[in-house]
Amino acid sequence: MKKIITLLVLSILINACSSKKQGNMIVQGQIKGLKKGTLYLQKMKDTLLVSVDSIKLLGSDKFTLTDHIESPVLYYLTFDGNTTDKRILFFGEQGAITINDNVEKFGYTPEITGSKNQELLDKYTKVKKKFQNQRLEFVKKDFDAKKANDMDLVTQLEKDYLKLAKKRILYTTNFAITNADNEVAPYIALTEMYDASLKMLDTVNNSLSAKVKNSVYGKSFQEYINKIKVTEKQ
Structure with a gap:
């Protein structure tokens, strides 16, 4: 009985840790050619640039990131956290936003849909x-x-x-x-x-x-x- 309870507790803890908090803004899309690396969703907080979500891409170039947004503001989609050389700047707002780009010209001519602003x-x-x-x-x-x-x-x-x-x-x-x-x-x-x-x-x-x-x-x-x-x- 103790083993069963222990397993249940561990299962709950694992699910709680692995479940991703879903915000009211979903940023999804595809970075063609990006098979390995980390994408970060970042925004300015006071005077600092902070990461609000991230995803490691291993074998797949599709991604989904999320944040809870109260007011539309500018966000950065960065590759391996580099906000100088490789970044996509976009207006975030509630709802689903789709961003498609390719790894070779990351940030130069991304296709962004779903954001009126x-x-x-x-x-x-x-x-x-x-x-x-x-x-x-x-x-x-x-x-x-x-x-x-x-x-x-x-x-x-x-x-x-x-x-x-x-x-x-x-x-x-x-x-x-x-x-x-x-x-x-x-x-x-x-x-x-x-x-x-x-x-x-x-x-x-x-x-x-x-x-x-x-x-x-x-x-x-x-x-x-x-x-x-x-x-x-x-």
Whole structure:
């Protein structure tokens, strides 16, 4: 009888240790070519990057990771914990998110579905890259003009660049306002509206839904605006 009880207790303990806590966000997918290694699901906690789940892949390149999420935030999917060379950055939120990639180009062009905020962030990033490319063209033209001592062209390029910068800010502001019911809005405002006026920042903040205002990035955005207002009063 004692042996039976002991076996039952051991069985319960083993099951308890081996069972994986299921969160309200499931991250699943396939990393083609990854037959051996460890994938980590990580996120920022205060100022530290912490692992919330991990899985060792031995012979299979498919994975499932999970976390309990209260507010959509950015996550890292890293290979062997390396967040510098090999990582996939994505917007995590409740539900099932599918990430497909390959080990050779891990993190460069992953396919991510199931996250509305990620979908919006990808949409914004495409336009952002166009602005970045135009900026690089201005830098080259400015360098060539100064080298040729063509000051009239330098002056004109400076005016055109200011117009481009204003256009980028207006696009970013409108994008955030249009998507004010998604947590990506305050995130983009925090990371991309660094040269925007306080009036524009306030306009975006006032457009956010109550749900988004109460999110991680919504609260951070409010704190950011409050600091600017305090600084301007000094």
